[in-house]
Amino acid sequence: MAVGVPGYRHGMIRFERVTKSYAARPARGAGSAAGDRNAPTVAVDELTLDVPAGQVTVLVGPSGCGKTTTLRMVNRMIEPTSGTITLGGRDTATLDPAELRRGIGYVIQHAGLFPHRTVADNVATVPRLLGWDRRRSRARALELLERVGLDAALADRYPSQLSGGQQQRVGVARALAADPPVLLMDEPFSAVDPVVREQLQDELLGLQADLGKTILFVTHDIDEAIRLGDQVAVLRVGGRLAQVDSPARLLADPADDFVADFVGRDRGYRALGFRDALPIQPTPEPTVPLGADVGQARATATDRWLLVVDEAGRPVGWVEPERLTGAVSRDDLHRGGTVARRDGSLRALLDAALSAPSGRGVLVDEQGAFVGTVTAAQVTAALAAPAVRPGGIPDGGGHAVDR
Amino acid sequence: MAVGMQWIGDHLPEILRYAASHAALAGLPLLVGLAIALPVGWLARRQPRLAGLIVGGSGLLYTIPSLALFILIPLLLGTRILDPLNVYVAMTIYTLALLVRTVVDALGSVPEATRAAATAMGYRGLGRLVAVDLPLAVPVLASGLRVAAVSNVSIVSVSALIGYPQLGSYLTDGYQRDYPLEIGVGIVGCLLLALLFDLAIRGGERALTPWLRVGR
Numbered sequence: 001m002a003v004g005v006p007g008y009r010h011g012m013i014r015f016e017r018v019t020k021s022y023a024a025r026p027a028r029g030a031g032s033a034a035g036d037r038n039a040p041t042v043a044v045d046e047l048t049l050d051v052p053a054g055q056v057t058v059l060v061g062p063s064g065c066g067k068t069t070t071l072r073m074v075n076r077m078i079e080p081t082s083g084t085i086t087l088g089g090r091d092t093a094t095l096d097p098a099e100l101r102r103g104i105g106y107v108i109q110h111a112g113l114f115p116h117r118t119v120a121d122n123v124a125t126v127p128r129l130l131g132w133d134r135r136r137s138r139a140r141a142l143e144l145l146e147r148v149g150l151d152a153a154l155a156d157r158y159p160s161q162l163s164g165g166q167q168q169r170v171g172v173a174r175a176l177a178a179d180p181p182v183l184l185m186d187e188p189f190s191a192v193d194p195v196v197r198e199q200l201q202d203e204l205l206g207l208q209a210d211l212g213k214t215i216l217f218v219t220h221d222i223d224e225a226i227r228l229g230d231q232v233a234v235l236r237v238g239g240r241l242a243q244v245d246s247p248a249r250l251l252a253d254p255a256d257d258f259v260a261d262f263v264g265r266d267r268g269y270r271a272l273g274f275r276d277a278l279p280i281q282p283t284p285e286p287t288v289p290l291g292a293d294v295g296q297a298r299a300t301a302t303d304r305w306l307l308v309v310d311e312a313g314r315p316v317g318w319v320e321p322e323r324l325t326g327a328v329s330r331d332d333l334h335r336g337g338t339v340a341r342r343d344g345s346l347r348a349l350l351d352a353a354l355s356a357p358s359g360r361g362v363l364v365d366e367q368g369a370f371v372g373t374v375t376a377a378q379v380t381a382a383l384a385a386p387a388v389r390p391g392g393i394p395d396g397g398g399h400a401v402d403r
Numbered sequence: 404m405a406v407g408m409q410w411i412g413d414h415l416p417e418i419l420r421y422a423a424s425h426a427a428l429a430g431l432p433l434l435v436g437l438a439i440a441l442p443v444g445w446l447a448r449r450q451p452r453l454a455g456l457i458v459g460g461s462g463l464l465y466t467i468p469s470l471a472l473f474i475l476i477p478l479l480l481g482t483r484i485l486d487p488l489n490v491y492v493a494m495t496i497y498t499l500a501l502l503v504r505t506v507v508d509a510l511g512s513v514p515e516a517t518r519a520a521a522t523a524m525g526y527r528g529l530g531r532l533v534a535v536d537l538p539l540a541v542p543v544l545a546s547g548l549r550v551a552a553v554s555n556v557s558i559v560s561v562s563a564l565i566g567y568p569q570l571g572s573y574l575t576d577g578y579q580r581d582y583p584l585e586i587g588v589g590i591v592g593c594l595l596l597a598l599l600f601d602l603a604i605r606g607g608e609r610a611l612t613p614w615l616r617v618g619r
Binding site (some may be wrong): 075076098099100101102104106108109110112113114115116117125126127157158160161174184 | 453457523525527535539540612
């Protein structure tokens, strides 16, 4: 499964004083304000950054900060003006661009699929370029479609027949087709709606847990950066690196006003997303199954709200037994409450508690089955208690993102 | 009426022969012109500085009066005045005049994101042109080809003035003999031929672009 580019199976990317500047346009009307206009435009300024192998590094910043330029310099879609970029220790400038690109997965906004090729043929693009035969390429494409959660029945459709989210999944499958050690992702999820985006982010994290690629991911969305990155590099306009840190550190200790401002409000609350669950004992909660009759519901309820579960014991929502007119059906459910894993982050637990109409956050186990409830008071009490880890913020490394 | 049918019946083999000749004179240059326009248009897109010159210059060729070109070419090529090659060369020039711009537009119609994705996958220049750019350029290419085909069918008929036999000959001959039916046969023949070309190009376009006709 090795790719045709030797020497960088372990795809650490290193930027060393990389600058990209564009020559100034000749000033119109000679002699007018010459000083400014003749200065070259700097897109990326002396960037030095390590993208560790097997981790997700997110480049984030406002438009004009050079994040896409930085990404495109890795596969030489854009050539740096000065500085070097190495991939697994090899200077990319010495490699053949097309060969280099075949060893780097690339995912862009709107997926950038080939509209004239079927889904399977799109995914098989790089394997075919590497000279794999048709059968092997197709088998690989089908395997990857399954991997990214797409039905094999979609293999022979054209991209225009898929939803935006499905197209984006095909884009990821296509990037992974030749099993490259490195993936470049340029705002891949910004064109889909928020619900699908979150799904795709989760799937990417799931895939990454299995594959351990070196991923360089570009976004303008700080929440996405914090959610996906093992390491987040914040760039400011003009292509200058403002801060590189783990998401937790970025939230806890922004380097300057620009980063603090860019990271945004609710930093304290969002940082809870990186605090692993403290030992909170779920409180037992009476439940009724869907379809229970009014009498059973009213007899079970201990207050105004009653939790309803499905046949597998998974919570489906809250009802008010006093308002029921018949057996408990899905139409009666209040769906406002979020559900948290019992071992989820403090943010997930607190959110579940705050969003539940009863004030009791719903906790589930790994299989999604109901295990009990937690109140906001319990979570904040746990927060106030001496932290499990001194300082409260885990330093770098693996982190639990609230799902 | 009966006399008219009689005339058509008597001349049917000749009409078909003229139609075939007309089709060849209009159709072959279409293919040759496309074959030349593709690399020229590709070059124009790769060399933005030359693009204006190439597109503008080739477009200008269309303004040369056809009769003048039919007479000029034998002088330039040293061919005999009645050599069909003269007509083929002239028609290729007109095709080129229309298709260079078409090729530039057609290649320009390929979405930038798709082109960037192809490059990022590791396609090289010519490989990308064949595998990605050209297939996606087919709709715009086809619409330009249809214009060029109709234009060719119409211009070829002028070559009757220098005596090369095809459907246009019925126009000159019918006019000289003041025989409206013969003129009518020439006009209807040209129309049918243009329609045939149009249908053939549409058919080709459909066959080459299956992805454009899928329902969601």
